[in-house]
Structures are given as structure tokens and as C-alpha cells.
Amino acid sequence: MKxxxxxxxxxxxxxxxxxxxxxxVSFTASKAQTLTAWNEVLSLGKFNSDLGTLNxxxxxxxxxxxxxxxxxxxxxxxxxxTLSLSSLLKLSRPDGSTIVVxxxxxxxxxxxxxxxxxxDFAGTSxxxxxxxxxxxxxxxxxxMNSDFALFSQAxxxxxxxxxxxxxxxxxxxxxxxxxxxxTSAAGSVKVTYDYTVPAPVPxxxxxxxxxxxxxxxxxxxxxxxxxxx
Numbered sequence: 001m002k003x004x005x006x007x008x009x010x011x012x013x014x015x016x017x018x019x020x021x022x023x024x025v026s027f028t029a030s031k032a033q034t035l036t037a038w039n040e041v042l043s044l045g046k047f048n049s050d051l052g053t054l055n056x057x058x059x060x061x062x063x064x065x066x067x068x069x070x071x072x073x074x075x076x077x078x079x080x081x082t083l084s085l086s087s088l089l090k091l092s093r094p095d096g097s098t099i100v101v102x103x104x105x106x107x108x109x110x111x112x113x114x115x116x117x118x119x120d121f122a123g124t125s126x127x128x129x130x131x132x133x134x135x136x137x138x139x140x141x142x143x144m145n146s147d148f149a150l151f152s153q154a155x156x157x158x159x160x161x162x163x164x165x166x167x168x169x170x171x172x173x174x175x176x177x178x179x180x181x182x183t184s185a186a187g188s189v190k191v192t193y194d195y196t197v198p199a200p201v202p203x204x205x206x207x208x209x210x211x212x213x214x215x216x217x218x219x220x221x222x223x224x225x226x227x228x229x
Contacts, residue, residue: 017054020198028044028191031067036184039165041161041162044159045159045191047193049152049154054194056141056194059091059141060139061142061189063165064187065134065185066131066184067132069132069177069181069182070083070121070179071174072126075174079174081127082110082173083127084171085132085134086106087166089165090164091189094162099161102136104134104135110127116199117168152193167181173187
């Protein structure tokens with residue numbers, strides 16, 4: 001029985017040596033909070049093609065918009081005014097083609113009365129949001145051969161991606177409205193490579209052990225067959 005167990009273990013090891021495994025590796029970069037509009041070049045790691053076969057690349061783009069807004073309604077009647085602080089962040093390849101975008105937005109509505117006669121963003125016809133913030137993230141997974149070629153090389157290395165942020169803040173709701181905004185944005189990028197690790201190649205002595213184990217298993221089966229004959 002012990003010999004059978006040894007032989008079976010050897011055969012199981014032989015099967016295990018042919019199994020490929022999936023794995024991932026990630027790189028990150030970020031841009032600190034800066035008044036919009038801005039453009040930045042971020043350096044991220046390429047996939048080291050020596051590790052295995054690339055299956056997909058996932059790009060995650062996180063954006064944060066911060067700032068404040070204020071408005072004064074000049075209407076002769078009450079109105080509902082909406083102030084929206086927003087920034088559009090775009091991640092691009094070195095050739096300028098878009099990879100992924102995200103659009104964090106803070107939006108709130110305010111009930112304002114008829115113009116009170118003073119443009120001071122206060123009183124009954126004015127409003128100030130105070131410091132506000134909002135975040136949003138988007139992702140994109142690529143399986144395109146062109147991206148595989150662009151984002152991988154033997155030994156790894158780095159690639160420069162473009163990240164830009166544009167302010168899109170606005171006020172609406174009153175026919176006669178004064179509004180002002182201060183908008184900043186920050187962005188973070190994560191690139192994850194999903195790949196398959198090649199099956200390990202056994203050493204020559206391992207082959208010998210496996211073949212011997214399989215031979216022993218065959219011998220045991222033949223003896224067992226003779227006993228039952």
C-alpha cells in the first residue's frame with residue numbers, strides 16, 4: 001500500500017507541474033489638489049513581459065473636486081438656484097488618445113428670494129456654499145493588442161501617461177444670476193496587469209523521479225492483475 005501511495009503521489013506531482021497560474025501586478029501615481037485647469041504627466045510601471053503572458057490591463061481613475069461657489073439672484077421674484085462644482089479628469093495615452101475619464105460633481109439647490117438690492121452674495125437673495133468636496137472614480141479594462149504592446153516590455157520599465165483636469169462649475173435657476181466659483185481637482189491612477197505565469201519546467205532529476213513513480217505504478221497494477229487472474 002505504501003508503494004501505491006508513493007506512485008500516486010508522483011503521478012499527481014507530474015500533473016501539477018503542467019498547471020499555469022494567474023497573477024496580477026499594479027502600479028499607482030497621483031496628482032495633488034491643484035486649481036483647475038491643469039495637465040500633468042504621470043509615470044507608471046510597464047508590465048514585465050518576462051513574468052508571463054498578459055491577459056488584460058485595468059485602468060482605474062479616481063478624481064476629487066473641491067472648492068466653493070457663491071451666487072446672487074437679481075430676479076424680481078423668488079427662485080431656486082442650483083450651484084454645481086465639477087471637474088472633468090481625463091487619462092490619456094502618450095499619443096493623446098483617451099483611456100478613461102471621471103467627473104466628480106458637487107451639486108446643491110438653494111431657495112433665494114427676490115433681489116434684496118445688494119450684490120454681496122448674502123442676505124435673502126444670495127448664497128455661499130462654503131468649502132465643499134466630491135469624489136468619483138471610473139475604470140476601463142483593455143484587452144487590445146495595441147495596449148499590450150504599448151504597456152509591456154522585457155524587464156519592465158515605465159510609461160508616461162497624460163492626466164488633465166478641467167473645471168466645469170456653473171450656476172443655474174434664475175434668469176438674472178451672478179455666480180462665482182473656486183474649483184480645484186486631484187487625481188489618482190492605478191494600472192493593474194492581469195497575467196498568466198508559465199507552468200514551471202521540472203528539473204531532469206524530477207523527471208526521473210516522476211517516470212520512476214509511474215513505472216512503479218504500472219508494475220503494481222500488473223501484479224494486481226495477475227493475482228486476480
